[in-house]
Amino acid sequence: MIRASERAMGIEYAIRDVVLPARELEKKGVKVIRLNIGDPGKYDFQPPKHMRDAYCRAIQEGHNYYGPSEGLPEMREAVVQREREKNGVDITADDVRVTAAVTEALQLIFGSLLNPGDNILVPSPSYPPYVGLVKFYAAEPREYLTVEENGWQPDVDDMRKRIDERTKAIALINPNNPTGALYEKKTIKEILDLAGEYGLPVISDEIYDLMTYAGKHVSPGSLTKDVPVIVMNGMSKVYFATGWRLGYFYYVDPENKLEEVREAIDKMARIRICPSTPAQFAAIAGLTGSMDYLEDYMAKLKERRDYIYKRLQEIPGISTTKPQGAFYIFPRIEERSKWKNDKEFVLDALHEAHVLFVHGSGFGKAGEWHFRIVFLPPVEVLEEAMNNFETFMKKRLAE
Ligand code: PLP
Structure with a gap:
């Protein structure tokens, strides 16, 4: 075997690492709600028209x-x-x-x-x-x-x-x-x-x-x-x-x-x-160009932030600070007796509730016993994810 460099083999990227087990589930026909990657383009956000036009024009010209x-x-x-x-x-x-x-x-x-x-x-x-x-x-x-x-x-x-x-x-x-x-x-x-x-x-x-x-x-x-x-x-x-x-x-x-x-x-x-x-x-x-589009986009994001924050506050076993910027929320796992660590928690939520979060330890030491949720999707999607997640937490906490 030709050996790869240690420097490249040592790279870890938690946000994409959790995708592999999610893919396995999806292969079996399970619908997974992915709340792991911070990509607005996967949801109802696109660059403003004047930027898209300028890109096309530059290529054509x-x-x-x-x-x-x-x-x-x-x-x-x-x-x-x-x-x-x-x-x-x-x-x-x-x-x-x-x-x-x-x-x-x-x-x-x-x-x-x-x-x-x-x-x-x-x-x-x-x-x-x-x-x-x-x-x-x-x-x-x-x-x-x-x-x-x-x-x-x-x-x-x-x-x-x-x-x-x-x-x-x-x-x-x-x-x-x-x-x-x-x-x-x-x-x-x-x-x-x-x-x-x-x-x-x-x-x-x-x-x-x-x-x-x-x-x-x-x-x-x-x-x-x-x-x-x-x-x-x-x-x-x-x-x-x-x-x-x-x-x-x-x-x-x-x-x-x-x-x-x-x-x-x-x-x-x-x-x-x-x-x-x-x-x-x-x-x-x-x-x-004009930044007017941002007002609508931020209004949508704020609605989604407020929604997920409210739902997470009602779910037992976790606590959450309210994000003031970006599109991530980073709840803390308070009930720790059911899982070995935050990665096990995230994998359990994936397999049981079919929602994909990222384990907090993937973001460094102070992230341990937390998990990151991306709140970019529309409220209906967040609602389904939070319903599944709430049922999962209540079941685990009752065990
Ligand atoms: N910096 C931070 C804090 C990010 O969260 C991200 C993407 O999520 C990036 C940089 C990556 O940015 P870019 O797409 O410009 O490489």
């Missing part, structure tokens, strides 16, 4: 060539406009890089920043690639706590304890996947102060920035004075174009501390050639 590695100048300019308006950041197109979505931004940033043995602070619980990709680059993801009792806000004291001389950056995911937390301005300021004290950059994942239910998202990019901040965003969530694989990041770095990292990132960007050209034309339309 012949924009099917390689573009610059850093992204098309028009796209970078559109990002500047959008981000100045949203975050008030003082950046130019030269500070912006376009990527094959946030996932590629993470690859470029981690790959350029981390030597083997370095570490980076990532939230716990967190979106799994933060752990997986950092490990892929032979570095250590150090999970800092976010506190459930405090609406899953980051624990800045815990962050401080985890910093050492090999720490290279602090990563924030806000609004958060999987908890749906929206971080307070005060917390972001404290994190910037901490980063400043240790000379660390902050890497800010803002892919859900305009998807909030109460309160507005605050970016560290808008508050920093001297701490370098790398802000990442893209078309997948707020613009509902997950499959287009397009995103961007930019540097807010008033003292140019990231000069060498920027050079390294550009080297990495060149060997992967460029992001999709026609997708960038669509993104320009999205970034500069």
Whole structure:
């Protein structure tokens, strides 16, 4: 047998791992309600028409060539406009890089920043690639706590304890996947102060920035004075174009501390050639066009969030914090005597109630004894899922 690399074989991705047992069930003819993947395009959400039209037009008009590695100048300019308006950041197109979505931004940033043995602070619980990709680059993801009792806000004291001389950056995911937390301005300021004290950059994942239910998202990019901040965003969530694989990041770095990292990132960007050209034309339309569609979409999402939150509160054996952003809810399993761990719980719910969640431990240590539900589907689908789940919990708790 030809051996694969240990670095690739070691990769885990909980969100897709649970799909295999679900597929087995489906092969036997069982209808599984899948609430595991955060893809709005699988339900009644599509990118707005002006973006879809711009994509088709770009292809028809012949924009099917390689573009610059850093992204098309028009796209970078559109990002500047959008981000100045949203975050008030003082950046130019030269500070912006376009990527094959946030996932590629993470690859470029981690790959350029981390030597083997370095570490980076990532939230716990967190979106799994933060752990997986950092490990892929032979570095250590150090999970800092976010506190459930405090609406899953980051624990800045815990962050401080985890910093050492090999720490290279602090990563924030806000609004958060999987908890749906929206971080307070005060917390972001404290994190910037901490980063400043240790000379660390902050890497800010803002892919859900305009998807909030109460309160507005605050970016560290808008508050920093001297701490370098790398802000990442893209078309997948707020613009509902997950499959287009397009995103961007930019540097807010008033003292140019990231000069060498920027050079390294550009080297990495060149060997992967460029992001999709026609997708960038669509993104320009999205970034500069009307955001009116978002109001309807957020109204639908809010209805679904309110519905699932209410139902979960009525189900025994679990407790739930109310998500303030994104489209995930992250209940806690209170009754623990019936299962070995949260993965067993999720598999039991799959086999008995035919609903597919993701086990919380797949999102890191602080996710243990939790599970993540995606509330993107219409209320009728959520209703069926919650009916099945409620019956399952009542039965198990009575055993
Ligand atoms: N970052 C977070 C926090 C996410 O939840 C996701 C997808 O679920 C991504 C990044 C992936 O984004 P993209 O589709 O832009 O690669």
